[in-house]
Amino acid sequence: MSKIIKDIQNPWQEDTAKSITFIVTKDCQLACKYCYLVGKNETERMTWETAKAAIDYILDHEEDRNFKQESVVFDFIGGEPFLEIDLIDKICDYIKSEMFRRNHHWFNSYRFNFSTNGINYDSEKVQKFIEKNRTHLSIGITIDGTKRKHDLNRVYKGSEKGSYDDVVRNIPLWTKQFPEAGTKVTISSADLPYICESVLHLYDLGIKQVNINCVFEDVWKEGDDQLFEEQLTELADKIIDGGKYEENACSFFSENMGKPLDCKLQNNNWCGAGRMLAVDAAGNFYPCTRFAQYSLRDKEAWIIGNTKDGIDENKLRPFLTLDRCTQSTEECKDCEVAEGCAWCQGENYDAAKTHTVFERATAICKMHKARVRANNYYWNKLYRKLELEGKREEFEQNKPTNKTDIC
Amino acid sequence: MKPYLQYLVILLDDTSVAYCHADNPLKERNLMPIETLKKAILFGMKQNLMIQYVYPEYELPAEYDETIESIDNLKIGRDVKVTNEVPAAVDCDNIVLRIKIKDLIAKQYDIAALLPNVKRMNICLTDIETFKDEQIAEYKKALNTLGAVLTSLYKEQKHPQLNILTDRLTLKEMHNCEAGIGNITVAPNGKFYLCPAFYYDEKTGVSNKMNYKTKDASRSVGDLENGLCIPNKQLLELDHAPLCRNCDAYHCNRCIWLNQKLTWDNNTPSHQQCVIAHLERNAARDISAKLSEAGYNLPEIKEINYIDPFDVKEEW
Ligand code: SF4
Numbered sequence A: 001m002s003k004i005i006k007d008i009q010n011p012w013q014e015d016t017a018k019s020i021t022f023i024v025t026k027d028c029q030l031a032c033k034y035c036y037l038v039g040k041n042e043t044e045r046m047t048w049e050t051a052k053a054a055i056d057y058i059l060d061h062e063e064d065r066n067f068k069q070e071s072v073v074f075d076f077i078g079g080e081p082f083l084e085i086d087l088i089d090k091i092c093d094y095i096k097s098e099m100f101r102r103n104h105h106w107f108n109s110y111r112f113n114f115s116t117n118g119i120n121y122d123s124e125k126v127q128k129f130i131e132k133n134r135t136h137l138s139i140g141i142t143i144d145g146t147k148r149k150h151d152l153n154r155v156y157k158g159s160e161k162g163s164y165d166d167v168v169r170n171i172p173l174w175t176k177q178f179p180e181a182g183t184k185v186t187i188s189s190a191d192l193p194y195i196c197e198s199v200l201h202l203y204d205l206g207i208k209q210v211n212i213n214c215v216f217e218d219v220w221k222e223g224d225d226q227l228f229e230e231q232l233t234e235l236a237d238k239i240i241d242g243g244k245y246e247e248n249a250c251s252f253f254s255e256n257m258g259k260p261l262d263c264k265l266q267n268n269n270w271c272g273a274g275r276m277l278a279v280d281a282a283g284n285f286y287p288c289t290r291f292a293q294y295s296l297r298d299k300e301a302w303i304i305g306n307t308k309d310g311i312d313e314n315k316l317r318p319f320l321t322l323d324r325c326t327q328s329t330e331e332c333k334d335c336e337v338a339e340g341c342a343w344c345q346g347e348n349y350d351a352a353k354t355h356t357v358f359e360r361a362t363a364i365c366k367m368h369k370a371r372v373r374a375n376n377y378y379w380n381k382l383y384r385k386l387e388l389e390g391k392r393e394e395f396e397q398n399k400p401t402n403k404t405d406i407c
Numbered sequence B: 001m002k003p004y005l006q007y008l009v010i011l012l013d014d015t016s017v018a019y020c021h022a023d024n025p026l027k028e029r030n031l032m033p034i035e036t037l038k039k040a041i042l043f044g045m046k047q048n049l050m051i052q053y054v055y056p057e058y059e060l061p062a063e064y065d066e067t068i069e070s071i072d073n074l075k076i077g078r079d080v081k082v083t084n085e086v087p088a089a090v091d092c093d094n095i096v097l098r099i100k101i102k103d104l105i106a107k108q109y110d111i112a113a114l115l116p117n118v119k120r121m122n123i124c125l126t127d128i129e130t131f132k133d134e135q136i137a138e139y140k141k142a143l144n145t146l147g148a149v150l151t152s153l154y155k156e157q158k159h160p161q162l163n164i165l166t167d168r169l170t171l172k173e174m175h176n177c178e179a180g181i182g183n184i185t186v187a188p189n190g191k192f193y194l195c196p197a198f199y200y201d202e203k204t205g206v207s208n209k210m211n212y213k214t215k216d217a218s219r220s221v222g223d224l225e226n227g228l229c230i231p232n233k234q235l236l237e238l239d240h241a242p243l244c245r246n247c248d249a250y251h252c253n254r255c256i257w258l259n260q261k262l263t264w265d266n267n268t269p270s271h272q273q274c275v276i277a278h279l280e281r282n283a284a285r286d287i288s289a290k291l292s293e294a295g296y297n298l299p300e301i302k303e304i305n306y307i308d309p310f311d312v313k314e315e316w
């Protein structure tokens, strides 16, 4: 049974790994319809000088409380990061050599992480890069499911042409190179009818872990929750009846979901904004990429510093003092199914009535409740089956756990 | 008790004196129309609020007098003197001294010399955002100078109040500025603001960061026609301020305007604000110990090992 998937109980492994994100380009071949990057463009590409200045700043401040974590994940995002493979290669080489030269505590405790649309995954340059960094690398290719589902949203810029065929041809190579990798699926209103077929399709493609979440934006229409529940119930039946639960995981189904939460004992913030650091082409630092201007509909970017002046600690204080209950409404505090109900700090900020990160957006409310109902169904059905087959204990000992990847 | 709306601050003119942390950058006179003033007073009466007029330097037209006196009031800039310089002597009971940190440090003895002659002095630092950790020792020393004078006066049974030191002696719970909760400001335009500083920012076009395209600067929270409307009001309250609700610098202003300016969130204080308030708290603790020895019965102020609650937040 696969043990590929991380623990859902502690979605943010606080203070163990620092996540540092390079927004290397704001350009992408695609123009996905749900993309939250409202300000994507072809002009803002990171220069080598900026990247180097950011790395120097980060490594120079090894002792700061912002960089004291045991290990580090360098994330590369865009737009589409692999459009800048030359720059990325240079950045990664520099990070490695500098960490070695400085005898930095992150040396040998680092990872490079990519979220890519997968289109140029098989290009010579990308493949060379993978070969060179294989032992410290994780790559997630985003594929939304079946062709009709994927092509509904993930279309080429300037045309309505879907990108499914160009991505799916790279999946066998990817799953061969990263057999433990998972994919990230984002669900918006129009995608709901395709959830079940899409997850099953991804399993069939050899992707064992499907990280899937509903968008946090206020997009949900009347009846969407019923449709969502129906889809998840159907998916539950297919996974359980088809025995797919042994090898595969889908983040929609989790045992740690749907119970009330205590404001004292279970008061952690959901997301890691502020404990992460993102840097963009201008050399500005952000608490997470969602606070960069290109990700925000209305609010001004939440810039916490830059490579020249460093980090303004005051601008990080709200993030580092956030807890669940202070930002939640009374309804959320009293909610009987609050456990597992997620939020995105960036969306909270963008949607807030004032300039704050302390107002939780709850557009996802009815979708979470629908998910909880389907999730309860899934576990009740699965455990009954396992009991009847006498396999419950074995399953409990070896069950695949989910990685919650909400951002 | 949870604070509730008790005070209505009426800015009579755009050039009304600044009496708190924010300087007033508005230089052109813009007197509140008398009709607006009447509406503001009516609002105050109906909401059962104490009126605090904030006066400009110049004399108001005589026809305002009757309206102004139509209700019990306090006159800031008149009954309460506001000064931006350390005066050689004081001729009033109640004075607000607005001062930069370095000037307070430089003039600590001049300020101490005024204490025997006032009933209450409010020191209001106007550049908290510039405070550097390197100034901690100097600020501590200035507080000790003021504290020594206060201690000897108290031993002589004279009890002048100095907000930054003596308020903390008797407080058992937070007593902050409470802008938007305990008090609300109405500007000459008839709109409500959390405090005058928010009005100044709006008038001078400081973006409220709510819209990067328009760089909108508006900050009003209602008007006299439609009443008060404070979005996210809960975030002004102590129980929604993760650092402050665990803090015992009870006298601290917890200035939400400075919070917004420095941390970009109303409910989160800056490092500077917390450090200054804690140096004052600790200086009050020293005074308290000495007064207790002299027979005063004051609530205990605990010894603590931090000057910024942010540094110990993990322990809560
Ligand atoms: S958003 Fe809805 S489901 Fe989620 S915690 Fe709040 S009330 Fe509960």
Ligand code: SF4
Binding pocket: B243, B244, B245, B247, B248, B249, B252, B253, B254, B255, B269, B270, B273, B274, B275, B277, B278, B309
């Ligand atoms: S010292 Fe800091 S935490 Fe304490 S009340 Fe003042 S602003 Fe809040």
Ligand code: SF4
Binding pocket: B020, B021, B022, B177, B178, B179, B194, B195, B196, B197, B253, B254, B255, B256, B257, B258
């Ligand atoms: S928020 Fe309060 S303490 Fe701050 S400037 Fe306004 S009135 Fe003064």
